Amino acid sequence: MEQRTLGKTARSVSTVGLGTWQLGADWGDVDPKDATAILHAAVDAGINFFDTADVYGDGRSEQTIGAFLADNPGLDITVATKMGRRVEQQPENYTLANFRQWIDRSRTNLRVDTLDLVQLHCPPSSVYSDAEVYDALDTLVSEGAIRNYGVSVERTDEAMAALKHGNIATIQIILNAFRLKPLDEVLPAAKAADVGVIARVPLASGLLSGKYSKDTTFAENDHRNYNRTGSAFDVGETFSGVDFSTGLNAVKEFGELVPDGVITAQAAIAxxxxxxxxxxxxxxxxxxxxxxxxxxxxxxGALGAELNKGVSKIYDRHFREAIHPRW
Known part of the structure; x- marks a missing residue:
């Protein structure tokens, strides 16, 4: 698999990584043996980049990855974790003292002395502009607790605020065929600043797999059931914030753009x-x-200019009015 340099980390990572929220919680139940098998399958397929967070299953996702890496010490895997959602979402909670506690917990879960990459986990917007927050992160780098740090954002303006701070290594942002706004400013600015871009929610919570219908149901403990109105966390994390019925109509149009021999989900990722x-x-x-x-x-590989044009038309027709101003 092609690898690209992950921003200022200087590490080479696979163009397709593995998001591991589902190995912890909020996507229905996953058996621990199945979770380990998924990690093995990903590595066997050329993936060397895992993304997790300290709150996924209250640490279960990190622990699963930590056990996997301990059992397979020869693997060269970059693990990105996230912190900041273990407390009430108030800017004053983003302190060096709290960072130390959260990072120590993640180091224990992942069984490492130094974390490869730590990302602020969609904190309050003002945190992205707080110089003291970045000073604290720089301190943790200098102490050897973390190698690099980045941010995970909900909105493009949050990404642009973070890019003003020179030691940011990466930005994680929702980007898919139903969420195009990052293409306008964030991606060009990140590239110019040598900041890696990690694209999350690439299938719009499964919508872009093309496998859902109006009759599809989700488990009670699946965020695609309980967070459709944003009652638990930012609604943009669930189906990219798009209305489910509208998304079903849009994915039919997307599917018509997909070349023969390519499945819908693979086209969306490609x-x-x-x-x-x-x-x-x-x-x-x-x-x-x-x-x-x-x-x-x-x-x-590249799927052609017609797919790009089609994606833009679908976005303009179904999503731009509701999605573009919000995120």
Missing amino acids: WIIAQDGVTSVIPGARTVEQARANAAAADT
């Missing part, structure tokens, strides 16, 4: 990889088969 400035795309996988299929999207 389209993101082809966007200038993207480093890695991190779809999740709840089965070994999904992990393999997602990784195979990296071999799809």
Whole structure:
């Protein structure tokens, strides 16, 4: 699989990584043995980049990855984790003292002395402009607790605020065929600043797999059931913030653009990889088969100008009015 340099980390990561939220919680139940099998399948398919967070299953996702890496010490895997959602979302909670506690917990879960990459996990918007926050992160780098740091954002203006701070290594942002705004400013600015871009929610919570219908139901503990109105966290994390019925109509149109021999989900991932400035795309996988299929999207190659034009038309017709001003 093609690898790209992950911003200022100087590490080479696969263009398709593995998002591991689903190995912790909020996507229905995943058996621990199945979770380990998914990690193995991802690595076997050429993936060397895992993204996790300290709150995914209250640490279960990190612990699963930590055990996997301990059992496979020869693997060269870059692990990005996130911190900041373990407390009430108030700017004053983003302090060096709290960072130390959260990072120590993640180091224990992942069984490492130094974390490869730590990202602020969609904190209050003002945090992205707080110089003291970045000073604290720089301190943790100098002490050897973390190698690099980045931010995970909900909105493009938050990404642009973070880019003003010179030691930011990466930005993680929602980018998919239904969320195009990052293409306007964030990707060009990140590329100019040598900041890696990690594209999350690439399949719009599964909508862009083309496998859902109006009759599809989700488990009670699946965020695609309980967070459709944003009652638990930012609604943009669930189906990219798009109305489910509207998304079903849009994905039918997207499917008509997909070349023969390419499955819809792979086309959606390949389209993101082809966007200038993207480093890695991190779809999740709840089965070994999904992990393999997602990784195979990296071999799809460019799908042509017509797909790009079609994606823009779909966005303008179905989503721009509701999505573009909000995120």
